[in-house]
Structure formats: structure tokens, C-alpha cells
Amino acid sequence: xxxxxxxxxxxxxxxxxxxxxxxxxxxxxxxxxxxxxxxxxxxxxxxxxxxxxxxxxxxxxxxxxxxxxxxxxxxxxxxxxxxxxxxxxxxxxxxxxxxxxxxxxxxxxxxxxxxxxxxxxxxxxxxxxxxxxxxxxxxxxxxxxxxxxxxxxxxxxxxxxxxxxxxxxxxxxxxxxxxxxxx
Amino acid sequence: xxxxxxxxxxxxxxxxxxxxxxxxxxxxxxxxxxxxxxxxxxxxxxxxxxxxxxxxxxxxxxxxxxxxxxxxxxxxxxxxxxxxxxxxxxxxxxxxxxxxxxxxxxxxxxxxxxxxxxxxxxxxxxxxxxxxxxxxxxxxxxxxxxxxxxxxxxxxxxxxxxxxxxxxxxxxxxxxxxxxxxxxxxxxxxxxxxxxxxxxxxxxxxxxxxxxxxxxxxxxxxxxxxxxxxxxxxxxxxxxxxxxxxxxxxxxxxxxxxxxxxxx
Numbered sequence: 001x002x003x004x005x006x007x008x009x010x011x012x013x014x015x016x017x018x019x020x021x022x023x024x025x026x027x028x029x030x031x032x033x034x035x036x037x038x039x040x041x042x043x044x045x046x047x048x049x050x051x052x053x054x055x056x057x058x059x060x061x062x063x064x065x066x067x068x069x070x071x072x073x074x075x076x077x078x079x080x081x082x083x084x085x086x087x088x089x090x091x092x093x094x095x096x097x098x099x100x101x102x103x104x105x106x107x108x109x110x111x112x113x114x115x116x117x118x119x120x121x122x123x124x125x126x127x128x129x130x131x132x133x134x135x136x137x138x139x140x141x142x143x144x145x146x147x148x149x150x151x152x153x154x155x156x157x158x159x160x161x162x163x164x165x166x167x168x169x170x171x172x173x174x175x176x177x178x179x180x181x182x183x
Numbered sequence: 184x185x186x187x188x189x190x191x192x193x194x195x196x197x198x199x200x201x202x203x204x205x206x207x208x209x210x211x212x213x214x215x216x217x218x219x220x221x222x223x224x225x226x227x228x229x230x231x232x233x234x235x236x237x238x239x240x241x242x243x244x245x246x247x248x249x250x251x252x253x254x255x256x257x258x259x260x261x262x263x264x265x266x267x268x269x270x271x272x273x274x275x276x277x278x279x280x281x282x283x284x285x286x287x288x289x290x291x292x293x294x295x296x297x298x299x300x301x302x303x304x305x306x307x308x309x310x311x312x313x314x315x316x317x318x319x320x321x322x323x324x325x326x327x328x329x330x331x332x333x334x335x336x337x338x339x340x341x342x343x344x345x346x347x348x349x350x351x352x353x354x355x356x357x358x359x360x361x362x363x364x365x366x367x368x369x370x371x372x373x374x375x376x377x378x379x380x381x382x383x384x385x386x387x388x389x390x391x392x393x394x395x396x397x398x399x400x401x402x403x404x405x406x407x408x409x410x411x412x413x414x415x416x417x418x419x420x421x422x423x424x425x426x427x428x429x430x431x432x433x434x435x436x437x438x439x440x441x442x443x444x445x446x447x
Binding site: 040 | 186187189194196246247249250252253254256257260261263265267268319320322335336337386389390393397398400404405406409410413416417420421423424427428
């Protein structure tokens, strides 16, 4: 320790040189992006579900468009409270290519209740039904609602647990994704 | 990984809860240890609260300025209690600025105050590692190492554990009673504890970042966090050197002139 104190300048140069060497000679590893996982920076796990009209909707078919994936239930008050804001932003940003997939966790909910709620509120974005809970398992949902902002490359940019989400949060995250898309 | 903690009907975000507990514990300890650095607990308490309030406001405003149109449509959402709408970099910058301005206005001594606040920073650094472990953020690169953990569908470096251990070591190095803390309390060396802690943190970041799987890459081959940490480390080494140098200059002045006994 005594030597270090007396030769502080030399010690500092040595530490900075070793650190610079470590930075230069350890190549960057990026674990996100390529792998598929329900976390920020990862590729969104793909799935296909039926919508209200019985048509199959596949997430990977929406590649090239920013997607808001919202997992919800009709018995969950915060889920219902954030739906009007979601409808509002859907109307604003749908012409720019943005879309919403509202996945009802039907395995723990009632399909008729979910449909009635959507009709009452006049929701126009796609409503999907996760009857066997596969999507909820894939996305490790353990709080209602859970929302994933997925960019046009299929990468999860933001995960929001719980609700209701403020309209500004929805707008800010959607605008960020749309901006990144613009060359 | 435990992102959500279920307590009865409540679903609480674990990472935020850990950070809140860390803040409370850090503030308690910083107040208790304030006297080691010739500051008062009340002074530390007020500085921390001002820093917290400014940090939260700064984090929210920075987030809002990135997409102002989103908030123009619903300005009241600026007050929404959502942690997702906070920008950490803007928050830290605002907190630091508010603390420095408060010190200047109240004429508080800068370095002893920062030495005392280092306790809070040390506890927050440890809890940040634990919060990352709970949320799965700041994850590691894929590895075949025996100590790797299963996270996000792959075996990965447990970088959150590395981060926590490094923070614990840095905290232990500057804890009251240790050399850096004792020296910091001496005349001419105030601030040593703060800079030693910051330097150890920067060195740890440079080392651990190489095992991260979520680094932001600069110029195709450099990790942004490492480059920033390298500059921080350089500043810390310089500042530590200044304080150690002051000791050598101070020693002859502090000692009485050596007179031969025969002259008395």
C-alpha cells in the first residue's frame, strides 16, 4: 500500500492501461435480440390465437409493424380501466401501422363476459382468446394486466406490469417505436 | 427471478420494492454515520430528500421531453405514479444538481457531505444488484460456466450477482473504520471516501460489463458503459491522488520544527 501511495501517478496509469486493455480485448456479447424470451431486448415469443370472428392471428405475421400485446381478463378492474386509453391510441396510431393485440386470458375468464365488455366499450382492435393459457405461460404472466411493446423487428422494447397505464405512457412508447422505424 | 411479489391480493413489483427498502436502509445508516464525517444527521436527511424529490421530477421531465407530444395530449399524466415513465439518467443528473445547489445555498461543506452520502450510495448499489436479480434486468451473456444461471431461456453469466458482490466489496472498503473512511475524516482529505467508492464502482463496471448480454455497443466494438466508466475511473484516480498528495505536503507543516535539545 505504501508503494502505491508514493507512486500514485504510476499506479493510476497502470490501472487505466489495464482497464483500456480489458475494454478493447473483451469482445461485446449481446444475448438479447436473437433469443426468444418475454423480456426487454429479446425477440417476442411467437404464437397464434383465434380472434372474436374465429380467424387465426399469428404474431410473426405482424412483423414490420409495432405491436402492443396486452394480456387481460374481464374480472380485472385495472385491465378494464386502461382499455379506453388503448382504444384512443389505437385510433390515433393505426394509420401509421401500429396495432394492438388484446389477449384475453380465457383459461381463467369467461369468453362471453370478455366479448360483452369489448362491445360495451366499442373496442375495435383485435381481441384474441388464450383458451389453454399457452400464451400466458410463454409470456410468464403473473400479474394482470401485463403489456408488451413489441417493435417492428419483433423485439420487446418495454414490459409494463399492472395497470391502468396512463395514456401518455402508451403514446410515448408507441411514438418511440414508430420513430425508430423511420429511416 | 421474481419480478412480481404476491402478498394476498396485492401484486408488488419486487425490484422497486427492493430499491425502496435500500433507500430507507441507506438513509438510516447515512444519518447514523454522519458524525464520522463531521456532518449532522439532519443535514444528510435534508440533502437526501431534496435529491430524491429533484431526482423524481428530473426523471419524469426527461422522459416527457423525449416525446413531448405524448404529454401534451394528457398533461396531467406528468403526475402519474408509474415508474416506467422515469428516465434514470435524467433523474440522477437532476438529483446531483439539486444536492450541489442546496449545498452552495446553505454553505454546507461539499466533500464531508459527499463522504457522508457515500453510505447511502453504497447501500443503493448493493440493492440495485438485487433489484436487477429480481427483475431479470442487466442480464449476462450466454455461458457454459459452472456458476451460470438459467435466465431468459439460456444459461447465462449471473451478472446481477457479480454486481451485488462488487457493490458489497466497494461498500466494505469505505465503511466507517476502514482506512478510506478514516483518512477522509482528516483535514485536507475530505472527499477521499466518496472518490474511492466511485472509483471502485467504475472499475467494477468496466470488469463486469464484459459479461453482460445487454450492453449498448458504440462504434461496433465498444460497450458504452465501459467507455463512460473508464473516464469516471480516470477522474476518480486523479481526485484520490490529489488527496493522497495533500498528505505528503501537509506532514511537514503539521510537525513542529525539530530543535536540538541542547538549545532549550
